[in-house]
Structure formats: C-alpha cells, structure tokens
Amino acid sequence: xxxxxxxxxSAFFALAGSWFGFVITxxxxxxxxxxxxxxxxxxxxPLARPGLAHQGLEVYxxxxxxxxxxxxxxxxxxxxxxxxxxxxxxxxxxxxALVKFKSGLSEADAQRVLAxxxxxxxxxxxxQEADAALKLLSTAGAKAALSIVPQGPDLARGWGRRRTVxxxxxxxxxxxxxxxxxxxxxxxxxxxxxxxxxxLCHLYAPSSEVKGSAMPACRFLFExxxxxxxxxxxxxxxxGGMDPAPGYQILPRPEAMALAAYLLxxxxxxxxxxxxxxxxxxxxNAPAAPAATTNxxxxxxxxxx
Amino acid sequence: MTPERAxxxxxxxxxxxxxxxxxxxxxxxxxxxxxxxxxxxxxFDQRGGWFNPQVYAPYxxxxxxxxxxxxxxxxxxxxxxxxxxxxxxLCHNPDGAGKPNQxxxxxxxxxxLGNPNRIIRIPLSGLNGPVKVKDVEWNLSMPxxxxxxxxxxxAAVLSYMRSSWGNKAAQITPAQVKAVRAEIGNHTQMWTxxxxxxxx
Amino acid sequence: xxxxxxPSTPATVGTPALTGLSATxxxxxxxxxxxxxxxxxxxxxxxGSVFALIASIHFHSPGFLADIAWLSYGRLxxxxxxxxxxxxxxxxxxxxxxxxxxRLGRARLAQSLLAAxxxxxxxxxxxxxxxxxxxxxxxxxxxxxxxGYAAPLLLAGYLLIALSSALTFHHRTERSLFVSxxxxxxxxxxxxxxxxxxxxxxxxxxxxxxxxxMIGWWFANNLQTxxxxxxxxxxxxxxxxxxxxxxxxxxxxxxxTFWMLLLFSSWGGISQSAPTPAWMPTLSTAAxxxxxxxxxxxxxxxxxxxxxxxSPRAPSLPLRFVLFGVVAFLVAGLMQVLGVLxxxxxxTDLTWFGAARCQLHLFGFFAMTALxxxxxxxxxxxEIESPSSGLVxxxxxxxxxxxxLVVVPEALAGIAEGLKLQDPNHEFVEVMRGTLHFLRVSTLxxxxxxxxxxxxxxxxxxxxxxxxxxxxxTTYAEVTADLFKIVEVKP
Numbered sequence: 001x002x003x004x005x006x007x008x009x010s011a012f013f014a015l016a017g018s019w020f021g022f023v024i025t026x027x028x029x030x031x032x033x034x035x036x037x038x039x040x041x042x043x044x045x046p047l048a049r050p051g052l053a054h055q056g057l058e059v060y061x062x063x064x065x066x067x068x069x070x071x072x073x074x075x076x077x078x079x080x081x082x083x084x085x086x087x088x089x090x091x092x093x094x095x096x097a098l099v100k101f102k103s104g105l106s107e108a109d110a111q112r113v114l115a116x117x118x119x120x121x122x123x124x125x126x127x128q129e130a131d132a133a134l135k136l137l138s139t140a141g142a143k144a145a146l147s148i149v150p151q152g153p154d155l156a157r158g159w160g161r162r163r164t165v166x167x168x169x170x171x172x173x174x175x176x177x178x179x180x181x182x183x184x185x186x187x188x189x190x191x192x193x194x195x196x197x198x199x200l201c202h203l204y205a206p207s208s209e210v211k212g213s214a215m216p217a218c219r220f221l222f223e224x225x226x227x228x229x230x231x232x233x234x235x236x237x238x239x240g241g242m243d244p245a246p247g248y249q250i251l252p253r254p255e256a257m258a259l260a261a262y263l264l265x266x267x268x269x270x271x272x273x274x275x276x277x278x279x280x281x282x283x284x285n286a287p288a289a290p291a292a293t294t295n296x297x298x299x300x301x302x303x304x305x
Numbered sequence: 306m307t308p309e310r311a312x313x314x315x316x317x318x319x320x321x322x323x324x325x326x327x328x329x330x331x332x333x334x335x336x337x338x339x340x341x342x343x344x345x346x347x348x349f350d351q352r353g354g355w356f357n358p359q360v361y362a363p364y365x366x367x368x369x370x371x372x373x374x375x376x377x378x379x380x381x382x383x384x385x386x387x388x389x390x391x392x393x394x395l396c397h398n399p400d401g402a403g404k405p406n407q408x409x410x411x412x413x414x415x416x417x418l419g420n421p422n423r424i425i426r427i428p429l430s431g432l433n434g435p436v437k438v439k440d441v442e443w444n445l446s447m448p449x450x451x452x453x454x455x456x457x458x459x460a461a462v463l464s465y466m467r468s469s470w471g472n473k474a475a476q477i478t479p480a481q482v483k484a485v486r487a488e489i490g491n492h493t494q495m496w497t498x499x500x501x502x503x504x505x
Numbered sequence: 506x507x508x509x510x511x512p513s514t515p516a517t518v519g520t521p522a523l524t525g526l527s528a529t530x531x532x533x534x535x536x537x538x539x540x541x542x543x544x545x546x547x548x549x550x551x552x553g554s555v556f557a558l559i560a561s562i563h564f565h566s567p568g569f570l571a572d573i574a575w576l577s578y579g580r581l582x583x584x585x586x587x588x589x590x591x592x593x594x595x596x597x598x599x600x601x602x603x604x605x606x607x608r609l610g611r612a613r614l615a616q617s618l619l620a621a622x623x624x625x626x627x628x629x630x631x632x633x634x635x636x637x638x639x640x641x642x643x644x645x646x647x648x649x650x651x652x653g654y655a656a657p658l659l660l661a662g663y664l665l666i667a668l669s670s671a672l673t674f675h676h677r678t679e680r681s682l683f684v685s686x687x688x689x690x691x692x693x694x695x696x697x698x699x700x701x702x703x704x705x706x707x708x709x710x711x712x713x714x715x716x717x718x719m720i721g722w723w724f725a726n727n728l729q730t731x732x733x734x735x736x737x738x739x740x741x742x743x744x745x746x747x748x749x750x751x752x753x754x755x756x757x758x759x760x761x762t763f764w765m766l767l768l769f770s771s772w773g774g775i776s777q778s779a780p781t782p783a784w785m786p787t788l789s790t791a792a793x794x795x796x797x798x799x800x801x802x803x804x805x806x807x808x809x810x811x812x813x814x815x816s817p818r819a820p821s822l823p824l825r826f827v828l829f830g831v832v833a834f835l836v837a838g839l840m841q842v843l844g845v846l847x848x849x850x851x852x853t854d855l856t857w858f859g860a861a862r863c864q865l866h867l868f869g870f871f872a873m874t875a876l877x878x879x880x881x882x883x884x885x886x887x888e889i890e891s892p893s894s895g896l897v898x899x900x901x902x903x904x905x906x907x908x909x910l911v912v913v914p915e916a917l918a919g920i921a922e923g924l925k926l927q928d929p930n931h932e933f934v935e936v937m938r939g940t941l942h943f944l945r946v947s948t949l950x951x952x953x954x955x956x957x958x959x960x961x962x963x964x965x966x967x968x969x970x971x972x973x974x975x976x977x978x979t980t981y982a983e984v985t986a987d988l989f990k991i992v993e994v995k996p
Contacts (some may be wrong), residue, residue: 002682004674004690011691011767015698018771021788022723023702029358029782031716062641064579070855072778077363078373082633084577127372134376139383141458148373153851155928164780165361166715174707175717177779181855181926184933206567210834214941216563216578217571271375274359278375290556322609323746325684328755331805338765338798345791352847353787484916 016052030166036272045270049262056262059255061174063218070178071187073268074154075163075275080130081147082122083280087114088141097136101129145280148248158192161269162277168268183215191267199260200236200252210240221256224248380476385465388458392450393466401470408445409438412470421477423486423501424463428454433495446495456482526611526678532885534613535604538620538669539886542600543879544969545628547962549592550872551751554955556585564941575639583650584638589867590648590728591631591659595696596624597875598736599666602689604882605743606670609686610677616669623665630658644708646721648728653708660697660704667693667702684759688739691767692732699727715781729866730841734766734834735870738803739879741831745810748824748881754809758802765799773841787888790845800838807831822897826877829905833869837862840916852927857940858919865912868954873904876961883965887972896964903957910950918943 006241035044050056060066087094091114098110102121105113112118121144122133130146137144150162164187169175178186193199201208206215225232227249235249252260271277354360357367364370390399396408403410411417416424416438428451435444451459456479463482467474520746560581562569570576607614634651637643642652651659672691674686687809703724706712711866712720746753753759772792775785811820820828853859866978884891918940925936 002680004682007687007690008694011687012694013769014764014767014887015695015727017768018723018727019698019702021772022775022785023706023720026716026719026781026785027706027712030714030719031712033714061645062579062643063574063577063644064583064643066645067582070778072776072780072855074778074851074854075363076851082372101863114958131376135381135383138381138457139387141384141387143457146376149376153927155931157926157933158929160517163361166358166780168780169718170714172709172714173717174645175715177715177776179647179776179856180860181922182937210934212938214564214937215811216567216569218577219571220574220577270912273374274361274364274370276370276373276375297637321963322611322679322745323683324752325756325759326752326754328757328809330755330761330802334798334801335760337801338795341795341797345794349787349791352783354783355607356784357784358782360783361780362786364783418651468657 003016006050030083033166033170035170042051043270044169045272046170049265052258052261053265054262055173056258056260056265057174057176058298059221059259059278060262061176063259065186065259066176066178067114068178068180068182068215069184069186070181070269071164071185071266072177073160073162073164073185073187075150075152077151078276079151080122080127081104081120081122081149082130082133082137082144083118083120083147084137084142084144085118085280087117088143090141093140094137097140101133137160146278147280148276148278149279150275154185160188161279162271162275164268165272165275167272167274186263186266187268189266190264191269196260196264197237199263200256202236203256203259204236204243204250205238205244208238208244212279218256221253221259223251225251279297309431374399380461380464380478382427382461382468384458385461385463386469388454389465393462396447401466401472406445408447409436409441409443411466412472414438414472417466418472418474420464420504421475421481422485422504425459425477425482426489426496426501428452428459428463429486429489430492431495432498432501434497438470438499449493449495456480456486509620522619528608528611528885529888531607531613532882533603533888534617536617536886538614538617538624538666539600539604540969541621541624542596542603542882542966545624546593546596546600546875546879547958549588549596549631551955551958551962553585553588553592554958556581556588558948558951558955561583561944561951564944565948570616572688572693573908574641580639580641580643583643583647584635586648587635587638587650588631589872591627591634591651594733594867594871594875594976595663596627597879597900598692598733598871599624599627599663599670601740601875601878601882602693602736603666603670603673603686604886605689605739606673606677609679609743610674611679612677613671615672615676615858621668622687623662623669626658626662626665628662630655630662633658646703646707646724648725649703649707653704656700656704656708660700663697663700667697681724683743683754684756684763685739685743687759687763688735688742691763692735692739692968695727695731696971699724699732709930715779718779719775719785722774722776722779727771729863730773731766731771733867733871734770736860737764737830737834737874738762740874741803741807741827741834744823744827744874744878744881745807745831748827749811749958751810751813754806756897758806762799762802762806765795765802769793770799773845777845778853779977790847790850793845796838797842800835800842803831804835822894822901823877823881825901826873826880826904829901830870830877831893833865833873833908837866840865845865852923853919854923856919856923856926857915857943858923861912861915861919864915865908869908873908876900876904879965883968889968889970889972889975896960900964902956903953903960907950907953909988910953911947912950914943914946914950951957 001227035046038043048054094114095107096109098113098121099105099107102110113121124131125133134144134146152163154160155162168187169177198209200222202210202215203218205217205219206213224245225248227247231249232251235251238244269277352362352365354365354367360367360370364373397403397411398408401411409416416427416436427447429449430452431449432447435442436442451462454462460477460479460482464476466472467476559570559576560578563578563581603614603620631651634655636652636656637652643650644652660931670689674690703720706720707717707724711717742753742759769792773789773796774793775781775789777786777790779786807828840858843849844862880897890935921943922940924934925931925939926933
C-alpha cells in the first residue's frame with residue numbers, strides 16, 4: 001500500500017462496482033422500459049401527462065414540493081379473496097360446494113351464508129385453493145369472483161390501491177420521488193381527490209382546506225385583487241368560514257394552474273403485471289377489517305389526506 | 306515579526322508526523338464480517354428476486370407473481386357439461402351422437418363447429434324446418450331451450466360442445482352471447498336454416 | 506503533544522527529518538490556496554446555517570414569508586444543504602487534503618497558485634449554483650440541486666485543486682504512505698467521477714424514468730458516505746495520533762476500513778420503499794449492513810489510539826472536535842445500519858429519522874472533524890499564535906449542543922411518526938402535528954449551530970487580520986528601516 005497508482009487502480013475497480021451496479025444496470029433494466037398494457041384492458045400505460053400537467057412538474061420541482069411530499073406507495077403483502085355474489089338457481093348444489101371447500105362449515109351455516117349474499121368466503125388463501133373454490137362454485141351455477149388485494153399501511157390509509165412501480169414514472173422528467181413525508185404521499189393525489197378548486201385553495205392557504213396543516217402557504221403563486229368590480233371566473237372558492245382574505249379575490253397565476261393540473265394528473269393505480277390488482281364488486285359486504293379490503297378509487301371519501 | 310502575546314496560547318513545538326502501530330485486526334471482527342456477508346447473501350437470495358426486473362417487494366419471484374395475476378376469464382367447461390346433461394342430452398344424447406328422428410348429432414357437426422353467431426341463435430329462439438347436418442336432412446322442431454339460460458351458462462355449454470367428442474373449435478364467450486342476444490332483441494319466432502345461413 | 510505542553514521529544518522515529526523541509530516551510534507553501542479555501546468555507550458554513558434556520562421557521566409559522574418565492578421552504582432548505590455540502594464540506598476536504606498531502610509527503614505544495622485559482626472557481630460555481638436554486642432552477646435531486654450551469658465551474662475548480670494535490674503527492678519525498686494518504690487518493694478521484702456521472706445522466710441527458718431516482722440516490726450516498734467518509738476518516742486517522750501523541754492503532758484496522766468503505770459503502774443509499782425492482786434495495790441493504798465492520802474498526806482504532814497515556818487533563822480543543830466527530834460517525838453509521846433492517850425500515854423510512862441521520866453524518870461527523878482540523882492548521886499556516894481558547898471553546902460547545910439538539914429530537918420524531926403511521930386510524934395531520942414539538946427543539950439547535958458558525962468565522966477572520974496586520978507591520982518596518990538608513994547616512 002505504498003505505491004500510489006496501485007491504490008488508485010484498486011480503489012477505482014472497487015468503487016466502479018457500484019457505478020456498474022446502480023447506474024448502468026438500472027439504466028439497462030428500467031431506463032429502456034416501454035409503455036405496457038394494463039391487465040384486462042387494452043389501454044397502454046402510462047399515458048404521457050398532458051402539456052399543462054407537464055409544466056406543473058417543473059413548478060413542483062422548482063418549489064421543492066418533493067422535499068416534503070413523497071410519491072412512493074409501499075406494499076407489505078397481498079391477499080387473495082373469494083367472494084360469492086349470487087347463488088344462482090341451484091341452491092342445494094351451491095350449499096354442497098360450500099361445505100366441500102370451506103372446512104368446518106355445516107349445512108345449516110351454509111344456508112345462512114346464502115341468505116347474506118354478497119359475502120367474502122375465503123381470505124388469504126393460496127391460488128390453487130382459490131381456483132378450486134371458484135370452479136366448484138361456478139359449476140354449481142353460483143356467481144363467485146376472485147379478488148387480489150394488496151396490503152400495507154400506506155394502502156390502508158388510502159394513499160393508493162397498489163405499490164408504485166417503475167412503469168408509473170416512465171414519462172416523468174425529472175422523477176421526484178421525495179425522501180420524507182412531512183406531507184402526505186402524492187402518488188395517487190389525482191385519483192384520490194380530483195378537485196381543482198381544492199388543490200388551488202390548499203396551495204394558497206393550506207389550513208383553509210386541511211385544519212391544522214403546517215404546510216407553508218405558497219401565496220407567491222397567486223394574485224390578490226379586490227372583489228370590485230366583479231368576481232373573476234377563476235377566483236378561488238374557499239370553504240365556508242375559511243376565507244383567508246375577505247374582501248379580496250384570489251386568482252391563480254399560470255404556475256398555480258400548472259401545478260394543480262400536475263397534481264390532478266397523479267395516479268398510479270392501474271393493474272400491472274408487476275403490481276397485480278383485482279377488485280370485484282362482490283366483496284363489498286366483507287367484514288370491516290383494520291386493513292380495508294377494497295381501496296375503491298376516487299369514489300371513496302378521502303379518509304386522511 | 307512581533308507575535309502577539311495577550312491571551313493567546315504558545316504555539317506548540319511541532320510533533321512528529323504520526324505513525325501506525327502494527328497491531329493485528331481482532332479475530333472477532335473478521336468473524337463478524339464473514340457472518341454479515343453470509344447473512345447478506347441469504348437475505349438477497351430470499352428477497353432479491355434474483356435481479357428480475359419484474360419482481361417488486363413484497364413478491365419474491367416471478368412464479369409467485371404469476372400466481373397473483375387475475376384470471377384470464379376462462380370458461381368453466383364443467384359447468385357447460387352440467388348444463389348440457391341436464392338440458393340438451395335428453396334429446397341430443399350425452400355423447401353428442403344425437404338420436405335418430407329426434408335430434409341431430411353434435412359430434413363433427415358443421416353447425417357446432419362453424420360460425421358462433423349461428424349456433425348461439427339456435428338455442429336462443431329455436432329451429433324449425435329442413436336443415437342439413439353432416440349430409441343428412443333433418444326436418445324437426447327444436448324449442449328455444451337456451452332462452453332461459455344466462456349468458457355465462459349458454460357460453461359454457463356451447464364451449465363444452467365445441468370441445469368435446471372430437472370437436473375442436475374456439476370457445477364462445479359470454480360477451481358474444483350477450484351481443485347476439487342484443488342483436489336479435491325480442492325475436493321469438495323459430496329460425497329457419499336459410500335465415501341462419503344468411504347470418505355472418 | 507498538546508497545546509500547553511512542553512516541546513515534544515525530538516522527532517527521531519518515523520519522520521526522516523533529514524530531508525530538510527521543515528513543517529513551517531511546508532505550511533508556508535500552502536498558505537494561499539488554504540486561506541482562500543478555509544475562509545470561504547467558513548463563510549458558506551454560516552450562510553448555509555442561516556438558510557437552514559430560516560427554512561425551519563417555516564414549519565412553526567406557515568404564513569412566514571409566504572409571499573416571497575425565493576424565501577420559501579422549498580428553495581431555502583436545499584440552498585442550506587448545498588451551502589453546507591459544496592460550500593463548506595468539499596472545500597474544507599480539499600483544503601485539509603492539500604495540507605495533508607504536503608505534510609505527509611514532506612514536500613511543498615505543488616502549483617499552489619493553481620490550487621488557489623481552483624478554489625476561486627469553486628466558490629464562483631457555488632455562488633452561481635445557490636443563486637440558481639433561489640431563482641427556482643434547482644434540479645430536484647438531493648445533494649445535486651445546483652443547476653447544470655454551475656457544474657462546469659465547480660468541476661473545473663475541483664480539477665485544478667486535484668491536480669495540485671496529485672502533483673504534491675507525486676513529488677513527495679517521504680515515499681512510504683501513511684493511512685490518510687490512501688483515503689485521500691481514493692476520495693480525490695471518486696468525486697469527479699460521481700459528480701460528472703450524476704450531472705450527465707440527470708441534468709444534461711436525463712435517463713428515463715426511475716433510473717433517475719436510482720442515480721440520484723447513488724450519487725447522494727457516494728457523496729456523503731463514501732467521499733466525505735473517506736476524507737473525514739483521513740483526517741481522523743491523522744489527527745487522533747497527531748494530537749494525542751500516540752501511534753495510530755492500527756495499520757491493518759485502517760486497511761480493513763479502507764477496503765470495506767470502498768467495496769460496500771458505495772452500494773448503500775437506495776431507499777427501501779423505492780418503486781424499483783426488489784434486487785436494488787435488497788443489495789443496498791446487504792451492503793449497508795456490512796458497513797458495521799468499518800464502523801467497529803474505526804471505533805476500535807479511535808479508542809485504542811486515544812486511550813494509552815491519556816493525561817488527566819481535558820483533551821485539546823481541536824482534539825475535542827475530532828473526537829466528537831468520531832462519535833458522531835459511529836452513531837450515524839449505526840443509525841444507517843438500523844434504518845435498513847427489514848422490520849425497522851418499514852417504520853423509519855420516509856420519516857425524520859433519515860434526515861436526522863444525514864445531518865449527524867454531515868455536520869456531526871464531517872464538519873466537526875474538519876473544524877478541528879482547521880483550528881489546528883490555520884495558526885500554523887499563518888505562523889501566529891493559536892487563537893484565544895475561550896472563543897474556540899464556546900464554538901465547540903455551541904456546535905456540540907446544537908447538533909445534539911437537532912439530531913436527537915428529529916430521530917425521536919421520526920420513530921414516533923413512523924410508529925403512528927403504521928395504524929391507518931391515526932389521521933395524518935395529527936401525526937404530523939405531533940412531530941412539531943420535536944422540531945421546535947431542532948430549530949433551537951440550528952440557532953446554536955449558526956451562533957457557533959459565526960464565532961468560527963469571526964475567529965478565522967481575526968486570525969487572518971492579525972496575520973495580515975503583522976505582515977503589514979513587517980513590510981512597513983522593512984521599508985521604513987531603509988528610509989531611516991538613508992536619512993542617517995545623509996549628514
């Protein structure tokens with residue numbers, strides 16, 4: 001270790017390993033990904049963001065939104081569920097099928113199940129078991145369906161229906177995944193709350209929309225004018241009693257509109273091969289569990305933003 | 306040079322440049338290194354997905370990932386067989402050979418193997434009048450045996466017919482049955498062979 | 506020995522003082538570039554901590570400065586980080602590195618004017634980059650936020666200084682290498698490589714999709730843990746034996762640390778929650794856990810070096826800074842190892858825990874070590890007496906308390922936040938408000954740190970002023986002596 005060039009060379013090769021592993025290989029594997037089909041749907045995914053939303057990404061970057069907001073949804077597991085929606089015309093056959101695959105179920109209990117449809121019958125099973133149960137039920141003429149439900153605290157909180165994967169960021173430049181959650185995760189902000197006025201009001205005065213928010217107000221993205229001679233059509237409409245500037249109207253600048261358009265375009269819940277997802281309406285009667293079984297999109301009220 | 310004294314401290318005389326001792330690396334450190342390296346390799350084996358670009362946590366392999374893919378909407382041929390045996394087999398025979406003077410055969414029948422839009426229509430509204438099946442003329446009347454069946458069941462039984470007794474034709478999907486039902490609307494009259502042959 | 510002790514025993518062993526160059530001559534040759542580097546580093550350090558302070562006030566009062574775009578959190582916070590990293594950390598690493606190459610190789614600093622020019626370029630680049638961030642041109646990648654137009658200046662400045670270092674190393678008279686020189690050599694070439702890779706693949710010709718995030722994380726980890734780790738450890742391995750007078754324990758432990766750092770640390774830093782295929786975070790975790798070995802090696806080395814013959818009196822002030830740095834290195838490293846373990850990362854990922862660890866490593870370890878080194882070097886550089894210990898002691902306590910007040914509450918906030926977020930019944934706003942109590946203490950810590958920085962800058966400025974005044978006095982005396990001679994001669 002007394003020979004300078006030798007140290008230099010060996011250090012070069014030792015350090016080059018990580019350059020090869022984490023710079024070149026990801027570029028080969030991920031950097032050349034192409035848009036793919038969503039499962040069960042001939043749509044190509046992802047779709048490039050429309051122009052205004054793309055400009056919004058620039059505003060997002062310039063103002064450091066990624067310093068507080070992440071766009072990485074995590075998933076800790078996945079469950080298979082079989083749910084029975086309709087018993088069909090041959091009820092005795094269905095009862096017989098139920099007794100066959102659901103161990104410990106008596107005939108009387110099976111009859112009771114048929115009276116409480118739709119109902120989740122099996123949860124957290126292996127694929128073969130699920131397939132066998134589905135086959136038995138459909139042979140007996142009942143309508144049963146399989147659900148594939150990703151699990152995780154982020155998903156239970158309503159921040160997504162599945163984890164984010166590389167395909168979700170294919171058309172973004174730059175890709176700003178964030179490193180901290182001082183504010184909620186935004187990967188599915190658009191599907192969670194597709195409300196332009198809410199986004200704009202939240203940017204101008206966060207505490208008007210989210211009580212107790214510590215997000216710094218971005219008033220520099222807006223223009224404040226007195227309400228005379230008249231209210232402009234694009235003026236923000238604050239929720240009742242939360243108007244931060246009574247007597248004035250707040251108008252969004254182009255940057256604010258672009259940023260809001262970007263936020264509304266954020267969604268990462270299309271089912272993909274690497275992040276499968278399947279929900280059937282039949283499972284809506286499932287017993288309430290700490291982890292919600294179906295994170296149905298936008299229709300469900302934003303639990304905790 | 307007039308160095309200031311005041312509250313400053315005397316500049317120390319320069320100590321020699323440091324040297325290293327030649328003490329050996331303790332064995333426990335080397336053992337720890339090997340243990341951690343081994344642990345790391347086991348961890349990668351279990352969770353690394355072996356460099357596959359499609360495997361994301363929490364999945365550990367493509368095989369596991371495939372077991373969680375949605376079903377591709379396969380027809381349940383078992384169900385088709387059940388429906389066939391309870392409804393169609395009475396006249397057409399469980400082995401699809403038909404019954405003379407009662408019902409034409411299905412095995413090898415060009416009607417079963419041919420255009421789906423024709424074979425779907427027959428159970429939906431019935432068939433009347435002369436019809437040629439496998440070079441044999443039949444002139445009977447078939448009621449609309451499938452009118453009461455659901456799209457899934459009708460699709461299942463037709464698919465079962467098209468894949469049994471030596472028949473090999475593509476399955477018929479519930480969507481196709483639904484489309485035909487929509488096309489014919491409330492057509493209640495029985496079909497004739499000419500009308501069916503005119504269907505594309 | 507220590508500052509107050511008697512002159513050391515004659516340097517008989519180890520140092521071939523026969524080659525003639527005294528330490529004073531070597532220091533004199535380093536004067537120009539090192540002064541530029543250290544004074545500007547001190548300035549950026551202060552500016553950076555002021556930015557960080559104002560940024561953190563945004564949490565406690567959301568309407569604070571909300572009408573001014575360039576003072577918003579999203580611009581001040583990266584400005585503060587970049588000031589600390591590029592303005593202070595890398596500049597002081599380069600400066601102390603130059604001095605170490607000269608001293609350990611027993612050679613004058615080669616091309617010192619080139620190095621000084623490089624320092625000027627670096628400062629220009631940093632200023633330009635900071636202006637760009639405040640104007641909204643930040644790239645969005647942590648540690649690489651300065652816009653692309655600042656990069657050529659920075660790279661040019663670095664290369665000039667690196668050239669000077671390499672030439673000094675090449676012309677060394679002491680041929681056997683000390684431990685620190687290995688670390689500094691590796692660090693010297695690693696920075697331009699990671700920096701140019703990151704600039705090219707993220708800013709100039711951006712790669713597609715999540716590959717950007719991978720390269721961003723790779724760069725941030727290699728800059729902080731590998732580059733600053735190599736440089737910081739070089740300083741630690743030099744100053745611990747130097748300031749205690751003991752031998753460094755031991756060459757082989759240092760060798761182990763060096764290779765482990767190169768082989769494994771450079772693979773760390775990939776976020777566990779990342780939307781990347783599973784093999785990337787998994788490899789990163791496996792490599793980071795192996796970091797435990799160099800951590801323990803450094804701890805063992807530091808302990809064994811400082812233990813023998815320890816006098817009952819307190820360690821000298823530069824030594825205190827370096828010791829604090831070593832402890833911070835160990836704690837930050839441990840936090841990193843814990844933070845990637847599977848069960849733990851589910852809780853601590855994407856919380857304040859990671860931010861706390863990063864600040865502890867950057868400021869607690871590297872900055873404190875560099876400050877100790879600078880406090881040692883500058884008086885020798887300027888050939889003046891050491892500064893008053895009162896100010897230095899005040900700086901040490903302000904900095905030490907400050908960083909503790911910043912890191913400990915943030916780490917606790919991160920753990921509390923992570924645990925609460927596991928349960929979807931806790932509303933996010935409630936969880937976030939719960940962390941604000943901790944953040945108030947952190948803001949206080951940032952105030953302390955900024956105060957310490959001001960003392961440091963003041964101290965450095967005072968020393969430079971004293972030096973230039975004494976130089977001016979000397980020059981004046983020489984000139985006027987001639988004048989008196991002329992006057993005397995005349996009858």
